[in-house]
Amino acid sequence: MIIHSPDDAEVIDRARRDPAAFSVLFDRHAPALHRYVTRRLGDSLADDVVAETFLAAFRRLRHYDTAHRDARPWLYGIAANLIGKHRRTEVRAYLALARTGADEVAESYADRVEARVSASAVHRELAEALAVLSPEDREVLLMVAWADFSYEEVAQALGIPVGTVRSRLHRARKKTRAALGGADPSAVQEEEATCG
DSSP states (O other): OOOOOOOHHHHHHHHHHOGGGHHHHHHHHHHHHHHHHHHHHOHHHHHHHHHHHHHHHHHTGGGOOTTOOOOHHHHHHHHHHHHHTTHHHHHHHHHHHHHHOOOTTTOOHHHHHHHHHTOOHHHHHHHHHHHHSOHHHHHHHHHHHTSOOOHHHHHHHHTOOHHHHHHHHHHHHHHHHHHTTTOOHHHHHHHHHHHO
């Protein structure tokens, strides 16, 4: 027997009549969104930002265009606006990472101990590069890198044309590569993954 799992647009349409159905959307997307926001702002703000994101989404259910079957870009767009209110916190975290090489936000205690023993200059340089990017360029870069969004999903999330996504991403990658002395940060991460 095949069980039909409703897509996000169907869930939202149902939630407009039955608000309890909104919990499906929360259960489906909150964990990944929480990881993304934690990566951006730290654990102390992530719970609040995710809660505010879903509250805002719930309030805007009537305005959601159900032609968009996947609500992730919509939710991340709301989160991006809320993250924008905490830009100073985000930049401070990147600058701290640039100084210490230890990512207090994304690493467990064991990871932090190991990172302190073998702190990577690449992580510091990458964090510093992220800190000096414009908020708009950083938002696009991190949605692609950390949320694994396509250009179209980023465009939908931020309400900008795909061409703007491409130009911001190109600019962010160029600046990031320059800060890393021409190194591709994704290649460095792949090397670390195969060595560890």
